[in-house]
Amino acid sequence: xPNEHDGTPPESNEPLSKEELKKRAAAEAKAKALExxxxxxxxxxEESEAAAGSSEPEDALAKEKALAAAKAKAVAAAKAKAAAAAKAKAAREGATAAAGSGDEKALAAAKAKAAAAAKAKAAAAAKAKAAREGATEAAGSGDEKALAAAKAKAAAAAKAKAAAAAKAKAAREGATDAAGSGDEKALAAAEAKAAAAAKAKAAAAAKAKAARAGESDPSDASDEKxxxxAAAKAKAAAAAxxxxxxxxxxxxKPAEEQKPSPLQPLLDKYKAIIQKELGxxxxxxxxxxxLSKDVPTLVAKPDTYxxxxxxxxxxxxxxxxxxxxxxxxxxxxxxEVYTHFYSYSHRCPAALKVKINRExxxxxxxxxxxxxxxxxxxxAYDLIGITFKGHPNLTRIMMPDDWVGHPLRKDYEPYDVEV
Amino acid sequence: xxxxxEMLLNVGPQHPSTHGVFRIVLxxxxxxxxxxxxxxxxxxxxxxxxxxNLQYTxxxxxxxxxxxxxxMTNNYVICHAVETMMNIEIPERADYLRVLVMELxxxxxxxxxxxxxxxxxxxxxxxxxxxxxxxxxxGFLNExxxxxxTFNYMRIGGVKWDAPEGWIEKVRDFVPYMRExxxxxxxxxxxxxxxxxxxxxxxxxxxxxxxxYSLSGANLRCTGIAWDLRKDEPYSLYxxxxxxxxxxxxxxxxxxxxxxxxxxxxxxxxxEQAVEQFPESGEVLAKVPKIIKPPKGExxxxxxxxxxxxxxxIASEGKKEPYRLKFRRPSFYNLQILPKLLVGENISNLIxxxxxxxxxxxxxxx
Numbered sequence: 001x002p003n004e005h006d007g008t009p010p011e012s013n014e015p016l017s018k019e020e021l022k023k024r025a026a027a028e029a030k031a032k033a034l035e036x037x038x039x040x041x042x043x044x045x046e047e048s049e050a051a052a053g054s055s056e057p058e059d060a061l062a063k064e065k066a067l068a069a070a071k072a073k074a075v076a077a078a079k080a081k082a083a084a085a086a087k088a089k090a091a092r093e094g095a096t097a098a099a100g101s102g103d104e105k106a107l108a109a110a111k112a113k114a115a116a117a118a119k120a121k122a123a124a125a126a127k128a129k130a131a132r133e134g135a136t137e138a139a140g141s142g143d144e145k146a147l148a149a150a151k152a153k154a155a156a157a158a159k160a161k162a163a164a165a166a167k168a169k170a171a172r173e174g175a176t177d178a179a180g181s182g183d184e185k186a187l188a189a190a191e192a193k194a195a196a197a198a199k200a201k202a203a204a205a206a207k208a209k210a211a212r213a214g215e216s217d218p219s220d221a222s223d224e225k226x227x228x229x230a231a232a233k234a235k236a237a238a239a240a241x242x243x244x245x246x247x248x249x250x251x252x253k254p255a256e257e258q259k260p261s262p263l264q265p266l267l268d269k270y271k272a273i274i275q276k277e278l279g280x281x282x283x284x285x286x287x288x289x290x291l292s293k294d295v296p297t298l299v300a301k302p303d304t305y306x307x308x309x310x311x312x313x314x315x316x317x318x319x320x321x322x323x324x325x326x327x328x329x330x331x332x333x334x335x336e337v338y339t340h341f342y343s344y345s346h347r348c349p350a351a352l353k354v355k356i357n358r359e360x361x362x363x364x365x366x367x368x369x370x371x372x373x374x375x376x377x378x379x380a381y382d383l384i385g386i387t388f389k390g391h392p393n394l395t396r397i398m399m400p401d402d403w404v405g406h407p408l409r410k411d412y413e414p415y416d417v418e419v
Numbered sequence: 420x421x422x423x424x425e426m427l428l429n430v431g432p433q434h435p436s437t438h439g440v441f442r443i444v445l446x447x448x449x450x451x452x453x454x455x456x457x458x459x460x461x462x463x464x465x466x467x468x469x470x471x472n473l474q475y476t477x478x479x480x481x482x483x484x485x486x487x488x489x490x491m492t493n494n495y496v497i498c499h500a501v502e503t504m505m506n507i508e509i510p511e512r513a514d515y516l517r518v519l520v521m522e523l524x525x526x527x528x529x530x531x532x533x534x535x536x537x538x539x540x541x542x543x544x545x546x547x548x549x550x551x552x553x554x555x556x557x558g559f560l561n562e563x564x565x566x567x568x569t570f571n572y573m574r575i576g577g578v579k580w581d582a583p584e585g586w587i588e589k590v591r592d593f594v595p596y597m598r599e600x601x602x603x604x605x606x607x608x609x610x611x612x613x614x615x616x617x618x619x620x621x622x623x624x625x626x627x628x629x630x631x632y633s634l635s636g637a638n639l640r641c642t643g644i645a646w647d648l649r650k651d652e653p654y655s656l657y658x659x660x661x662x663x664x665x666x667x668x669x670x671x672x673x674x675x676x677x678x679x680x681x682x683x684x685x686x687x688x689x690x691e692q693a694v695e696q697f698p699e700s701g702e703v704l705a706k707v708p709k710i711i712k713p714p715k716g717e718x719x720x721x722x723x724x725x726x727x728x729x730x731x732x733i734a735s736e737g738k739k740e741p742y743r744l745k746f747r748r749p750s751f752y753n754l755q756i757l758p759k760l761l762v763g764e765n766i767s768n769l770i771x772x773x774x775x776x777x778x779x780x781x782x783x784x785x
């Protein structure tokens with residue numbers, strides 16, 4: 001019977017470095033799992049051969065062993081964890097110190113270190129957990145695959161958690177920092193800092209954005225700080241524009257601080273009229289698109305899209321009599337129809353967007369309101385695959401009638417009968 | 420009582436009057452059109468799909484192939500969209516060169532329209548004159564860009580080449596010559612009784628219909644709406660020049676003809692002023708990053724092409740390729756009104772109406 005295990009408990013070893021310890025623990029867990037699996041297989045074979053419950057004692061033995069091993073591993077993991085924690089603490093201390101000295105580079109570095117330490121810690125914890133779980137499971141089923149999967153899952157989850165925690169912490173620290181000065185700009189800067197710590201890439205982007213946001217007033221602080229503030233501002237504004245802001249609060253504040261767009265009164269007017277006629281929550285969002293010549297942009301909900309369009313066309317103070325452009329985009333998470341209007345009566349522009357469920361891409365047609373929407377909607381149907389309800393003649397326009405698929409979808413695969 | 424019968428008549432996709440591949444299925448009763456169904460897409464090359472895998476500078480040559488009669492404005496619209504997103508300042512000299520080539524392109528485009536339109540409705544000789552002058556313009560554009568039609572001249576942040584020695588002077592001398600020729604065209608065609616009978620009152624639509632159908636360019640201005648993006652939403656340097664926006668309000672093919680002929684004159688005015696103001700020296704390309712990466716977000720810009728409002732929409736993920744690129748192609752929008760205009764018309768007016776819209780099929784089909 002393959003009962004002999006060559007693995008000795010890690011406690012009995014001479015002191016090793018954390019990494020080695022970890023490696024070893026992992027290797028052991030693997031070996032053990034393999035062993036168990038082998039054992040299990042053999043047992044099964046025996047069972048089938050003897051057709052009797054003679055494998056019971058062996059099973060119990062294996063269970064016992066696995067448990068012992070798991071215990072040992074947990075101890076080792078705990079040790080590693082403690083070490084990691086110590087390191088993280090040191091890093092945190094370093095970070096605080098850096099904050100005191102006001103050296104941003106050092107701060108960022110320290111933060112990165114802290115994040116790394118936290119990650120290591122989490123990994124160690126996850127491993128311990130996985131080992132524990134794995135051992136239990138292996139003892140029960142002896143299935144190697146399940147063990148590996150459980151381990152991986154636990155590790156990934158722990159990692160993600162730790163990363164989030166580290167990020168939040170960094171942000172919190174930054175926030176505290178900023179709170180001291182009582183400056184909202186600094187808050188944004190702190191946010192940017194946290195992001196920079198999380199991703200080295202973000203720093204370069206922020207810098208580039210800072211260069212773009214030339215109009216932002218330089219504060220009396222150090223050069224670097226001003227840069228960071230500008231970067232944060234630009235970033236927040238960009239986030240607001242892209243509507244990818246994780247937190248609306250942070251995104252909006254810097255936007256307000258910026259010089260209000262000359263078209264802001266127009267947006268306010270549109271919003272007021274729409275909300276008055278269709279209720280407060282008729283619009284999903286509205287903003288000035290700073291990248292697109294400050295065009296006031298309204299985002300409708302799918303069920304209010306047609307009503308808003310109707311209002312835009314017929315309301316006395318809006319009168320958007322000209323549909324300049326209509327097209328759709330596949331954003332992978334959703335589809336989007338973008339329309340650009342112009343009012344020749346009031347000489348003002350507006351953009352209207354609507355997000356559509358990708359699985360069930362149906363939206364009201366604007367062709368009954370503007371005849372000019374006819375062909376563009378056919379094009380959007382043809383190339384993106386959006387069905388426009390109420391369209392007079394919704395057929396393919398660019399591709400042949402028997403074409404399969406919608407080519408401008410991001411996941412489009414050309415269909416070829418010969419393949 | 421005469422017994423009549425409806426029949427289907429297929430025109431195109433290869434038909435000389437469409438100047439491309441455009442098909443229209445007519446339901447006729449005798450010589451009267453009852454119903455018209457345009458079929459397009461024969462020239463669809465998937466520019467927008469291709470662009471999703473191309474860097475911004477690499478997309479510029481593709482735009483040459485959309486409206487191949489006025490490729491400079493197409494070049495400009497994509498550069499303008501990216502520059503708007505990235506907030507790039509264009510060197511003055513480059514901007515003047517851009518205006519010059521765009522306006523020369525506009526004149527050339529209108530000359531092609533003038534020549535072929537009259538050819539389509541039965542006048543042979545104007546075509547020869549118009550192409551003679553257009554050839555001179557194409558010569559200028561060839562000299563500056565290295566190509567006769569597919570220029571690929573503009574770059575994000577400026578233009579590829581500076582004007583060669585003596586080019587500005589040649590363009591300056593061309594303006595009075597062109598004015599003289601233009602007067603000749605008017606003598607030859609504008610007052611011609613046969614021509615007037617062919618175009619007056621044909622293909623009429625009202626101001627409201629023009630707006631409803633998203634028409635732009637001369638197709639809109641022929642109804643009396645003096646709307647020109649060069650004037651009303653100035654881009655590039657157009658706010659530095661004095662010029663008029665010709666508008667005629669009869670809404671028929673005749674008004675569209677007058678509009679385009681007057682626009683040639685206005686373009687010549689702009690060229691004249693641009694040559695006068697042309698800076699002695701300077702850069703022709705702004706300092707731009709080697710790899711163009713507009714910030715994350717989206718932008719839609721529109722400018723005035725010879726055929727109307729050409730627009731460019733870019734959705735960027737901050738990468739070197741656009742996430743989505745879309746052109747608002749004026750010919751595509753302008754052509755939508757055709758079935759409506761044809762109902763009840765005589766077949767012989769089909770070409771007058773279609774030609775009056777001034778489409779380029781490369782642009783219709785994208």
